Amino acid sequence: AAGVIQSPRHLIKEKRETATLKCYPIPRHDTVYWYQQGPGQDPQFLISFYEKMQSDKGSIPDRFSAQQFSDYHSELNMSSLELGDSALYFCASSTGTGGHNEQFFGPGTRLTVL
Amino acid sequence: GENVEQHPSTLSVQEGDSAVIKCTYSDSASNYFPWYKQELGKGPQLIIDIRSNVGEKKDQRIAVTLNKTAKHFSLHITETQPEDSAVYFCAALDYGGSQGNLIFGKGTKLSVKP
Numbered sequence: 001a002a003g004v005i006q007s008p009r010h011l012i013k014e015k016r017e018t019a020t021l022k023c024y025p026i027p028r029h030d031t032v033y034w035y036q037q038g039p040g041q042d043p044q045f046l047i048s049f050y051e052k053m054q055s056d057k058g059s060i061p062d063r064f065s066a067q068q069f070s071d072y073h074s075e076l077n078m079s080s081l082e083l084g085d086s087a088l089y090f091c092a093s094s095t096g097t098g099g100h101n102e103q104f105f106g107p108g109t110r111l112t113v114l
Numbered sequence: 115g116e117n118v119e120q121h122p123s124t125l126s127v128q129e130g131d132s133a134v135i136k137c138t139y140s141d142s143a144s145n146y147f148p149w150y151k152q153e154l155g156k157g158p159q160l161i162i163d164i165r166s167n168v169g170e171k172k173d174q175r176i177a178v179t180l181n182k183t184a185k186h187f188s189l190h191i192t193e194t195q196p197e198d199s200a201v202y203f204c205a206a207l208d209y210g211g212s213q214g215n216l217i218f219g220k221g222t223k224l225s226v227k228p
Contacts, residue, residue, distance in 0.1 A: 033215060035216075042218035042221050043158065043216075043218050045208075045217070056214070056215050058215060102148065103148070105160075106157050107157045
């Protein structure tokens with residue numbers, strides 16, 4: 001079965017640079033969620049989109065922005081990167097409204113900020 | 115908003131023994147509780163979930179129980195195998211926003227010794 005695809009899988013950036021992470025949800029899934037996971041930590045919700053509109057917002061810094069496109073893929077844009085942004089970034093997708101359905105996670109993008 | 119606590123943080127069992135991980139949540143409005151297994155360097159994998167209209171759900175060697183009154187839920191793994199070794203996260207759906215997002219516990223590192 002098709003899973004959530006994330007690219008790139010690994011990314012190394014310098015401080016103050018920008019990064020763009022991409023997420024391709026499971027086919028026919030209309031909701032995308034972004035989570036950040038620091039070393040040894042639990043995933044923290046950043047932002048979500050349903051039918052190409054922002055749905056919920058969590059602890060996403062103002063330096064980050066995201067959107068969902070007409071083909072339902074999503075991109076997380078990160079600017080003015082800081083050392084503390086080094087983490088695993090996961091995208092999850094689900095189908096249906098109200099968050100009742102299961103969220104399936106992608107393999108993640110490991111971002112390292114030097 | 116929702117808060118999820120998870121215990122223990124580490125758990126070591128002998129192959130063939132049972133493992134139990136417990137979580138509590140704070141928001142009585144939450145009605146969906148998934149469990150994820152995360153192996154090193156991989157994304158969280160949904161292994162079982164439970165909704166508030168049932169008290170127990172079982173899938174082969176894993177089961178989840180939910181006590182809505184006490185606001186706690188537990189994961190039970192029987193006949194553990196070395197490949198069960200991973201970090202397990204419980205989560206609760208937070209309906210603070212429109213679609214809901216997952217609030218995770220801090221995770222339990224399970225080690226199954228052969």
